[in-house]
Amino acid sequence: MAKKTEKKMTSWDIVQIARHAERPNITSYIETMCDDFVELHGDRFFGDDRALIGGFATIGGEKVVLIGHRKGHSVEENIDANFGMASPEGYRKAMRLMKLAEKFSLPVVSLVDTPGAYPGCEAEANGQAEAIAHNLEFMARLKTPIVVVVCGEGGSGGALGIAVGDRVLMLQNAVYSVISPEGCASILWRDGSKAALAAETLKITADHLLKLKIIDSIIKEPVGGAHKKPATAIAAVKKAVLAEIAKLKKLTLDELVEERYQKFASMGRF
Amino acid sequence: MSWYENPVKEPLRVPTAAIWTVCPKCNSYIANEEWAASCKVCPNCNYHARLGCRERVKLLTDKGSFREINADVGINDPLKFKDASGTYANKAKAAAVKAGIDESVLTGTCKIEGSPVVLCVMDFKFMGGSLGSGTGERILLAAERALKLKRPLIIVSASGGARMHEGIVSLMQMAKTCAAIAKVKEAGLPYYSVLTDPTTGGVSASYAMVGDLNIAEPKALIGFAGRRVIEQTIKQKLPDDFQTAEYTMAHGFIDHIIPRKDMKAFLAKILQYAGF
Ligand SMILES: [Zn+2]
Numbered sequence: 001m002a003k004k005t006e007k008k009m010t011s012w013d014i015v016q017i018a019r020h021a022e023r024p025n026i027t028s029y030i031e032t033m034c035d036d037f038v039e040l041h042g043d044r045f046f047g048d049d050r051a052l053i054g055g056f057a058t059i060g061g062e063k064v065v066l067i068g069h070r071k072g073h074s075v076e077e078n079i080d081a082n083f084g085m086a087s088p089e090g091y092r093k094a095m096r097l098m099k100l101a102e103k104f105s106l107p108v109v110s111l112v113d114t115p116g117a118y119p120g121c122e123a124e125a126n127g128q129a130e131a132i133a134h135n136l137e138f139m140a141r142l143k144t145p146i147v148v149v150v151c152g153e154g155g156s157g158g159a160l161g162i163a164v165g166d167r168v169l170m171l172q173n174a175v176y177s178v179i180s181p182e183g184c185a186s187i188l189w190r191d192g193s194k195a196a197l198a199a200e201t202l203k204i205t206a207d208h209l210l211k212l213k214i215i216d217s218i219i220k221e222p223v224g225g226a227h228k229k230p231a232t233a234i235a236a237v238k239k240a241v242l243a244e245i246a247k248l249k250k251l252t253l254d255e256l257v258e259e260r261y262q263k264f265a266s267m268g269r270f
Numbered sequence: 271m272s273w274y275e276n277p278v279k280e281p282l283r284v285p286t287a288a289i290w291t292v293c294p295k296c297n298s299y300i301a302n303e304e305w306a307a308s309c310k311v312c313p314n315c316n317y318h319a320r321l322g323c324r325e326r327v328k329l330l331t332d333k334g335s336f337r338e339i340n341a342d343v344g345i346n347d348p349l350k351f352k353d354a355s356g357t358y359a360n361k362a363k364a365a366a367v368k369a370g371i372d373e374s375v376l377t378g379t380c381k382i383e384g385s386p387v388v389l390c391v392m393d394f395k396f397m398g399g400s401l402g403s404g405t406g407e408r409i410l411l412a413a414e415r416a417l418k419l420k421r422p423l424i425i426v427s428a429s430g431g432a433r434m435h436e437g438i439v440s441l442m443q444m445a446k447t448c449a450a451i452a453k454v455k456e457a458g459l460p461y462y463s464v465l466t467d468p469t470t471g472g473v474s475a476s477y478a479m480v481g482d483l484n485i486a487e488p489k490a491l492i493g494f495a496g497r498r499v500i501e502q503t504i505k506q507k508l509p510d511d512f513q514t515a516e517y518t519m520a521h522g523f524i525d526h527i528i529p530r531k532d533m534k535a536f537l538a539k540i541l542q543y544a545g546f
Binding site: 118119120121124125126129130136137138140141156157163164184188190191194198201202203209260264268269270 | 346348349351352353354355402403404406407410432434436437438439440441442443444445446448449450451452453455456471472474475476477478479480492493494495496499500503504506508512513521522523
């Protein structure tokens with residue numbers, strides 16, 4: 001019975017699960033998946049973004065640098081986390097931590113869950129575009145393994161700014177898109193209520209993205225979504241991340257970086 | 271991603287006076303000959319109107335030196351995209367007819383005052399200069415050509431950002447182009463980015479902002495999020511100069527603003543400083 005329910009899910013249903021208020025967030029992952037976590041604050045230029053956090057982490061005995069967008073489970077947490085919408089100082093902090101990872105030969109684990117980069121006046125003034133662009137360029141050449149997991153919402157450039165990895169994994173009910181279904185509907189259909197149709201058309205769910213070779217594999221979720229059994233969902237992410245790190249560690253750093261280059265270079269060749 | 275916001279219209283042709291062009295910014299009347307002679311720069315308000323990619327190539331390169339490359343790379347329709355107004359495939363065909371180019375970027379090798387470079391020029395007329403997979407592939411191949419020939423890479427951007435019709439594949443072109451540019455820079459070759467009106471969304475958040483030098487035309491719209499989206503988010507009106515080239519330079523993200531007529535000489539000069 002449960003299988004049948006899942007098969008009938010539309011892209012729009014999956015969007016709702018990806019955005020579910022109780023969906024495991026980075027705090028849940030840190031608590032459940034990490035034996036240890038040392039948060040590292042600040043971009044060393046301007047501030048400390050609470051929408052994008054990171055630090056040293058130990059996952060199943062593996063020392064890594066963990067970065068990721070932060071959403072809250074309560075209104076207060078969400079206000080503090082700016083609903084997961086990062087600012088330039090967040091992207092620059094992520095880069096600083098990734099540089100540390102390279103220096104100390106630690107793999108990077110990046111957890112993606114954002115509606116998008118913050119569209120605010122200060123974010124523009126402080127170079128939102130430059131901060132994201134610089135990360136893309138930098139991550140493409142980073143000499144340490146990078147495993148990305150799209151956990152919830154992969155919202156456009158704000159997601160990609162920490163998502164250039166050797167492996168890009170995606171939870172079964174996560175979404176990853178160039179624009180929100182609502183945004184696309186209001187522009188191309190001139191009707192915000194066509195969001196469900198836009199979601200289907202944009203092919204933003206894990207199965208579509210696997211077929212398009214944008215992601216490498218799908219991490220199964222408990223029936224009904226990760227929020228139904230967070231510990232089970234997070235255990236599956238932990239297992240998948242550790243397996244990928246083990247495989248990536250077998251490559252030389254030159255092989256690793258060249259394979260990452262070829263992976264992204266081939267996207268959009270059909 | 272805001273290419274669709276298209277805040278500046280193409281110059282209006284006034285039917286009663288076919289000899290005049292109306293400046294899209296200040297609405298002043300300019301004689302067509304003067305408009306052409308100034309390379310579509312308004313003598314009254316200094317607005318630099320949008321140029322087609324071939325006009326731009328003519329303006330920036332030594333006569334007869336431009337050789338197009340990657341012409342065989344065309345558009346892709348990975349999502350088989352269709353919206354209320356029809357299929358992407360048909361829209362792209364219509365856009366190609368309108369713009370006289372089959373993707374939003376023209377790539378080639380050329381000389382600028384004698385210096386050989388690889389040049390990419392975007393064209394806003396093709397689907398708002400949006401970043402499709404054909405655009406990304408042409409830019410990646412151009413960067414790889416620069417590497418192979420050990421030549422500088424110059425990209426002139428004019429784009430509203432990502433192309434929704436290619437969905438996630440469009441988004442990935444941001445990573446793809448930046449990866450190729452990273453290789454060019456790693457090889458010690460200069461990469462110069464020229465930002466023209468408009469350079470926003472996924473193009474500003476990728477190759478347009480990572481130049482060794484970022485150079486802009488006066489008054490060009492440069493930014494990440496669209497003005498309307500920001501105003502809705504912060505529930506305030508934004509100042510008029512928000513996201514202009516001048517604003518972006520004042521905040522530290524542009525090296526220099528260069529008037530159109532001086533751009534070629536400026537590029538030649540900074541190529542010489544880099545040893546080319
Ligand atoms: Zn004017």
